[in-house]
Amino acid sequence: MKPAPFKYHSPRSVAEALELATSLENAKFLAGGQSLMPMMNFRFVQPDHVIDLNLIDGISAIERRGDRLFIGAMARQRDIERSSVVQETCPIIPEAYHLVSHTQIRNRGTFGGSLCHHDPASEQPCFTAALDGIVIAQSKRGQREIPMSAFSKGYMTTAIAADELMVGASLAIWPKGHGYAFIEYSRRHGDYAIVGVAVLVTTDVNRRINKISIALCGVAPGPVRLHAAEQALMGQSPDATQFERAADIARGIEAMEDAHVTADYRQHLAGVLTTRALVAAAARIKN
Numbered sequence: 001m002k003p004a005p006f007k008y009h010s011p012r013s014v015a016e017a018l019e020l021a022t023s024l025e026n027a028k029f030l031a032g033g034q035s036l037m038p039m040m041n042f043r044f045v046q047p048d049h050v051i052d053l054n055l056i057d058g059i060s061a062i063e064r065r066g067d068r069l070f071i072g073a074m075a076r077q078r079d080i081e082r083s084s085v086v087q088e089t090c091p092i093i094p095e096a097y098h099l100v101s102h103t104q105i106r107n108r109g110t111f112g113g114s115l116c117h118h119d120p121a122s123e124q125p126c127f128t129a130a131l132d133g134i135v136i137a138q139s140k141r142g143q144r145e146i147p148m149s150a151f152s153k154g155y156m157t158t159a160i161a162a163d164e165l166m167v168g169a170s171l172a173i174w175p176k177g178h179g180y181a182f183i184e185y186s187r188r189h190g191d192y193a194i195v196g197v198a199v200l201v202t203t204d205v206n207r208r209i210n211k212i213s214i215a216l217c218g219v220a221p222g223p224v225r226l227h228a229a230e231q232a233l234m235g236q237s238p239d240a241t242q243f244e245r246a247a248d249i250a251r252g253i254e255a256m257e258d259a260h261v262t263a264d265y266r267q268h269l270a271g272v273l274t275t276r277a278l279v280a281a282a283a284r285i286k287n
């Protein structure tokens with residue numbers, strides 16, 4: 001299939017891109033094209049205008065900003081995965097990227113494209129939610145910050161308006177020596193997760209959990225933070241009995257069903273993978 005006819009635009013600045021997004025009807029931003037182009041070729045999406053973001057400077061930074069990691073929307077997934085600042089501050093991110101698709105796709109695919117495309121099974125919104133991500137969106141009205149808890153608006157739908165551009169997101173940097181794990185089940189290596197789980201955890205001097213984050217992908221339209229399980233584990237020792245309590249909560253998630261698997265199976269996977277991710281993360285804690 002070939003896409004329906006469209007007009008191509010190549011702005012050189014964010015301001016120019018926003019001017020186009022505001023003035024043109026039925027326009028779409030193009031990042032790495034890894035999802036947009038197939039969707040246009042299948043004619044699931046038929047924009048009249050495509051606004052290419054690839055020649056815009058200043059929206060692909062990957063850098064530490066105080067106690068947060070900032071990732072620009074046009075940062076390539078492969079660059080994020082290989083970035084020394086990411087490996088040092090948020091090691092769960094490279095771990096998750098090893099499960100995302102294949103090198104060729106990560107070479108072109110972008111962080112912003114993934115968050116805005118918002119596939120329910122994507123690892124990227126999931127680790128962003130686990131790291132208390134805040135998406136930064138810009139329009140002609142100015143900039144606004146959208147916490148991940150308010151970013152997902154339903155199946156492949158986000159809080160980003162048609163005239164807004166995601167310029168990046170900031171993610172929490174956890175203390176040095178924190179435990180982390182990203183674990184998933186997919187049919188083949190590189191496929192989207194059927195269910196994936198991100199865990200970050202720290203313990204105090206008495207080896208009691210004093211900070212924990214658990215997020216799942218693949219179960220619901222957007223990433224799910226397991227706040228009830230996080231609360232249940234606070235102040236507890238990181239052992240099998242406590243992790244089983246968290247797994248029970250994960251199994252209780254209202255899960256989606258689709259052509260691939262049933263909701264029951266997703267709930268089962270949520271429980272099993274939550275336990276595995278907790279065990280793996282706890283084993284990595286270095287106090």
Ligand SMILES: Cc1cc2nc3c(=O)[nH]c(=O)nc-3n(C[C@H](O)[C@H](O)[C@H](O)COP(=O)(O)OP(=O)(O)OC[C@H]3O[C@@H](n4cnc5c(N)ncnc54)[C@H](O)[C@@H]3O)c2cc1C
Nearest residue numbers: 029031032033034035036101109110113114122166191192
């Ligand atoms: C075969 C295959 C396997 C894959 N497997 C996985 C996987 O296992 N896990 C996973 O997480 N991902 C997977 N992906 C997705 C891939 O890694 C990309 O994240 C995804 O395709 C988005 O690509 P992109 O950055 O090129 O964005 P594009 O395709 O260019 O854009 C995607 C959407 O986001 C919008 N958009 C892009 N940038 C912005 C912005 N800055 N502001 C507002 N809107 C914007 C576009 O208008 C479009 O609607 C896979 C993709 C393919 C083709």
